[in-house]
Amino acid sequence: MTTLTEVDLCGLDTFADGPPLDVFARLRAEAPVCFLPEPDGPGFWGVFDYSDVVTVSRHPQQFGSNPNTMIHDPDGGDGGAGALMLNQDPPHHTQLRKLVNRGFTPRQVSLLEPRVRAIVDRLLTDAAAQGHFDLVSDVAVELPLQVIAELVGVPEDDRHTVFALTERSMGLDESGHATSEAEARAAIAEMFAYADRLIASRAGGDGDDLLSVLLAAEVDGERLSQADVDLFFLLLMNAGSETTRNLITGGTLTLFEHPDQHARLRADPTLLPSAVEEMLRFVTPVIHFRRTAREDLSLGGQAISAGDKVVIWYSSANRDEAQFPDADRFDVARTPNDHVAFGGGGPHFCLGAGLARLEARVLFEGLLERLPDLRPDGPVRRVPSNFINGIRSLPVAAA
Numbered sequence: 392m393t394t395l396t397e398v399d400l401c402g403l404d405t406f407a408d409g410p411p412l413d414v415f416a417r418l419r420a421e422a423p424v425c426f427l428p429e430p431d432g433p434g435f436w437g438v439f440d441y442s443d444v445v446t447v448s449r450h451p452q453q454f455g456s457n458p459n460t461m462i463h464d465p466d467g468g469d470g471g472a473g474a475l476m477l478n479q480d481p482p483h484h485t486q487l488r489k490l491v492n493r494g495f496t497p498r499q500v501s502l503l504e505p506r507v508r509a510i511v512d513r514l515l516t517d518a519a520a521q522g523h524f525d526l527v528s529d530v531a532v533e534l535p536l537q538v539i540a541e542l543v544g545v546p547e548d549d550r551h552t553v554f555a556l557t558e559r560s561m562g563l564d565e566s567g568h569a570t571s572e573a574e575a576r577a578a579i580a581e582m583f584a585y586a587d588r589l590i591a592s593r594a595g596g597d598g599d600d601l602l603s604v605l606l607a608a609e610v611d612g613e614r615l616s617q618a619d620v621d622l623f624f625l626l627l628m629n630a631g632s633e634t635t636r637n638l639i640t641g642g643t644l645t646l647f648e649h650p651d652q653h654a655r656l657r658a659d660p661t662l663l664p665s666a667v668e669e670m671l672r673f674v675t676p677v678i679h680f681r682r683t684a685r686e687d688l689s690l691g692g693q694a695i696s697a698g699d700k701v702v703i704w705y706s707s708a709n710r711d712e713a714q715f716p717d718a719d720r721f722d723v724a725r726t727p728n729d730h731v732a733f734g735g736g737g738p739h740f741c742l743g744a745g746l747a748r749l750e751a752r753v754l755f756e757g758l759l760e761r762l763p764d765l766r767p768d769g770p771v772r773r774v775p776s777n778f779i780n781g782i783r784s785l786p787v788a789a790a
């Protein structure tokens with residue numbers, strides 16, 4: 392049996408069947424904060440229990456996000472990633488976040504509900520007409536991308552070009568296969584050029600799409616620069632697409648695997664909001680993020696040195712028995728449910744949480760109402776990744 396400190400949390404084989412929940416359970420029990428190896432890198436402190444994941448998330452002075460929140464530092468510096476808000480620290484992060492928060496107030500999100508309903512309606516009508524379809528490509532990929540495009544103000548005719556660029560900027564081609572870093576950079580440059588054209592078309596306007604709101608927003612007399620808006624466009628298109636996609640597919644698969652809970656939800660749709668929270672906890676679409684220790688400190692009884700990488704494993708924290716009684720049980724009525732699927736509550740807490748919740752609620756409402764007998768109908772293919780708990784293909788039959 393592998394000893395715990397040899398566990399390879401960077402090797403994709405470990406994640407071939409999804410996050411290794413059994414390994415996480417052992418780590419929580421025996422070594423909730425421990426040093427683990429990393430190929431081509433110095434190694435990192437893994438944090439596996441709920442309370443330490445929350446502590447790290449809420450102390451950005453000790454656990455910084457710059458230059459990078461991915462485990463691996465790309466060759467030759469941060470590859471530009473350090474400039475993303477996700478990878479910034481206070482006070483610059485605070486400033487950026489105040490500006491972009493304006494596009495994501497509960498009011499802004501609720502204004503989108505009719506559009507989300509219309510998109511869900513169209514996707515489910517098309518899917519139901521096929522009888523047999525792939526929940527990933529036919530529904531779950533399209534919904535979040537269309538919603539963000541709507542929010543940002545990307546015209547309908549440009550959307551599929553922008554969606555393809557989004558995939559390529561994350562290092563994937565149209566069929567989801569890995570491409571080179573050079574191709575990803577080229578796609579990022581194209582996305583920036585596209586964002587610049589959109590910005591130019593908004594100049595001086597008083598539109599109510601997010602781009603117009605961002606261009607007009609001021610905090611302490613400061614406005615976002617065009618480069619800031621470009622970066623934010625890239626972050627939004629990326630952060631809001633795969634994550635929500637995998638909540639939808641992972642949530643559906645979890646319902647298939649728990650027919651009693653599926654039936655309970657069908658019988659009582661008022662459980663939908665708590666069911667979505669439980670899907671978020673159970674699936675945990677984002678498996679980890681990284682921080683960097685800013686000073687010598689102690690965490691979980693371990694001595695961590697300034698400059699060490701510290702990786703918080705949300706998938707593990709969300710199954711911590713100390714926080715969630717009977718944590719491996721999927722319970723659509725679970726309450727309280729303070730999961731960390733959107734982060735452990737610090738300054739980087741997911742900007743799109745309200746939007747993702749809205750999309751999931753409307754989509755599952757539609758699925759339960761219009762396709763109540765939806766069932767699996769073919770082999771599930773997963774995305775082998777230690778970062779995104781993803782499903783590439785989920786064939787289903789409508790009746």
Ligand code: HEM
Nearest residue numbers: 476477630631634635638676733734739740741742743747
């Ligand atoms: C189920 C869907 C989603 C999940 C599970 C998810 C998860 C996360 C997580 C774990 C973080 C990091 C939190 C932290 O470091 O404390 C994050 C940050 C972020 N998310 Fe999401 N997210 C989702 C959907 C979205 C959507 C729909 C959008 C945008 C429309 C979005 C935009 C962002 C942004 C911009 C950040 C960075 C915030 C910052 O650095 O201040 N996310 N998300």
